[in-house]
Amino acid sequence: MRNAELRSAARRAFDVLAPLGDRAVLGGSIGALSTYRVGGSAEVVVTVASDSDLLKLVEAVEASGLPTLVVGRGSNMLVADGGFGGIAVLLDSSVFGLVEVDGARLCAGAAVALPALARRSVEAGLTGLEWAVGVPGSVGGAVRMNAGGHGSEISQTLEAATVCDLTGPQAGQVREIKVDRLALSYRSSALTDSQLVTAARFGLGPGDPREGRSVIAGIVRWRRENQPGGQNAGSVFKNPPGDSAGRLIDLAGLKGLRIGTATVSAKHANFIQADDGGSADDVAALIALVQRCVHERFSIDLHPEVKMIGFLPEAPS
Numbered sequence: 001m002r003n004a005e006l007r008s009a010a011r012r013a014f015d016v017l018a019p020l021g022d023r024a025v026l027g028g029s030i031g032a033l034s035t036y037r038v039g040g041s042a043e044v045v046v047t048v049a050s051d052s053d054l055l056k057l058v059e060a061v062e063a064s065g066l067p068t069l070v071v072g073r074g075s076n077m078l079v080a081d082g083g084f085g086g087i088a089v090l091l092d093s094s095v096f097g098l099v100e101v102d103g104a105r106l107c108a109g110a111a112v113a114l115p116a117l118a119r120r121s122v123e124a125g126l127t128g129l130e131w132a133v134g135v136p137g138s139v140g141g142a143v144r145m146n147a148g149g150h151g152s153e154i155s156q157t158l159e160a161a162t163v164c165d166l167t168g169p170q171a172g173q174v175r176e177i178k179v180d181r182l183a184l185s186y187r188s189s190a191l192t193d194s195q196l197v198t199a200a201r202f203g204l205g206p207g208d209p210r211e212g213r214s215v216i217a218g219i220v221r222w223r224r225e226n227q228p229g230g231q232n233a234g235s236v237f238k239n240p241p242g243d244s245a246g247r248l249i250d251l252a253g254l255k256g257l258r259i260g261t262a263t264v265s266a267k268h269a270n271f272i273q274a275d276d277g278g279s280a281d282d283v284a285a286l287i288a289l290v291q292r293c294v295h296e297r298f299s300i301d302l303h304p305e306v307k308m309i310g311f312l313p314e315a316p317s
């Protein structure tokens with residue numbers, strides 16, 4: 001869409017969302033919400049807090065024709081400096097941030113933070129989600145990404161996700177999708193940008209809280225020792241089959257490589273750090289340079305795990 005068209009589509013969406021009051025914002029920063037803390041704004045940012053908000057959102061999407069982007073904790077996205085030409089959707093944590101435990105079954109709202117989920121499951125005498133303490137995302141983002149670590153991933157305990165389609169024939173309906181229909185595989189799922197996860201249900205095993213706490217402490221320690229802090233989104237690239245992206249980047253001698261305000265971490269080669277007040281376009285340029293160098297050296301294509309938001313699609317080579 002051209003700029004003027006985009007602005008008037010955003011205005012149409014915003015007008016539909018007017019009943020939500022200050023939970024709908026025209027031109028709100030989303031880059032600052034990401035763990036990279038760089039990048040621009042979305043045309044509209046809306047925080048949904050109820051099923052009726054979801055219906056208004058569907059109406060706004062229909063009225064404007066704008067694409068949507070659900071922003072969880074922003075720990076797996078890089079938002080372009082030019083921003084996102086669509087509607088960014090946030091979930092109100094007082095509504096979507098609840099956890100309920102019933103025997104071995106745990107239901108969590110999509111806005112629940114994974115480290116909190118891990119700790120809560122352990123304190124409830126359950127096992128199966130300890131790994132999540134090291135992943136700084138939300139339940140919704142973890143379902144979309146099939147997040148995992150330390151030999152586990154969400155697909156191993158997820159039973160079903162509650163999902164609302166924002167477009168299409170089922171738009172506005174909140175329904176449960178069983179895990180086998182989500183096509184969860186390595187850092188991917190069948191969920192699209194116009195589907196919003198509102199909750200997830202897990203089936204866990206009986207666990208000993210003392211053991212669980214000690215597993216969690218071990219994971220936290222390992223993360224502190226092996227991963228950098230600061231502004232990043234964890235692993236930038238997916239591991240190629242049978243190899244590790246970090247190993248290849250390290251072997252290619254790229255640790256410490258810098259473009260402008262972005263650096264390949266010296267601590268973990270698959271992390272790219274942004275400087276305070278840095279630029280998303282520098283991070284994207286460094287991602288492309290790392291891909292080129294690794295391809296030249298090993299003839300292996302690295303594919304980003306991080307969602308690139310608002311960047312132009314690459315021209316075919």
Ligand SMILES: Cc1cc2nc3c(=O)[nH]c(=O)nc-3n(C[C@H](O)[C@H](O)[C@H](O)COP(=O)(O)OP(=O)(O)OC[C@H]3O[C@@H](n4cnc5c(N)ncnc54)[C@H](O)[C@@H]3O)c2cc1C
Nearest residue numbers: 072073074075076137138140141142147148149197233234
């Ligand atoms: C220091 C660090 C370490 C990390 N370590 C790991 C790791 O070990 N393993 C791992 O898997 N990941 C890791 N990550 C990446 C990230 O934390 C996970 O991918 C996490 O699941 C993303 O969740 P999020 O809420 O931040 O998603 P976002 O970054 O907000 O979004 C990621 C994608 O999910 C979509 N999304 C978010 N919420 C929803 C929702 N409610 N409904 C539908 N779609 C949604 C977004 O639209 C986007 O496409 C790490 C990140 C950091 C910063």
